[in-house]
Amino acid sequence: MSRHTLFAYVDGSxxxxxxxxxxxxxxxxxxxxxxVAGKAWVVNQRLEYDASCxxxxxxxxxxxxxxxxxxxxxxxxxxxxxxxxAIARFLGTLHEEFGRDFLIGIADNQTGIGEDLYxxxxxxxxxxxxxxxxxxxxxx
Numbered sequence: 408m409s410r411h412t413l414f415a416y417v418d419g420s421x422x423x424x425x426x427x428x429x430x431x432x433x434x435x436x437x438x439x440x441x442x443v444a445g446k447a448w449v450v451n452q453r454l455e456y457d458a459s460c461x462x463x464x465x466x467x468x469x470x471x472x473x474x475x476x477x478x479x480x481x482x483x484x485x486x487x488x489x490x491x492x493a494i495a496r497f498l499g500t501l502h503e504e505f506g507r508d509f510l511i512g513i514a515d516n517q518t519g520i521g522e523d524l525y526x527x528x529x530x531x532x533x534x535x536x537x538x539x540x541x542x543x544x545x546x547x
Contacts (some may be wrong), residue, residue: 409445409476411513413541414521415494416450416472417501418508425505426451426471432504433473436497444487445476447494472509480542488538495525495532503530511537 417429433449440447454468473494478487491511498509508528514521524540525532 410479410516411477412516413475413477413513415498415509415511416470418510420469422469422471437473442490443484444478444490447473447475450474492534495534495537498527499530499532502527
């Protein structure tokens, strides 16, 4: 199994008014692409908030976006970063369409720890900067 998963989720939890439409657009994108890096899938999960560290008025966290299994370092297939670029470009389109920002990050599949790395906050993400952040700058 892959050691890392790229996640690309809408930023925020107040998604009731756009969740169905956004999920449909994400699903069409994932199903309409042949993925080089690995398996990709749509995520739509609302997480219960922990009452011990949340206030009653807090909105529960909502993960809505795309996950992509990343190749392990040293065994990447040629062109794998094109998948990450396609996700970033698509999120730029969704930003334009829905007026929402998106976060891209990487989660360690062994520890379950994830880190937000890059924000899509306009329709033209900086793909060179994203490659540099993810550590793929030498292949672009």
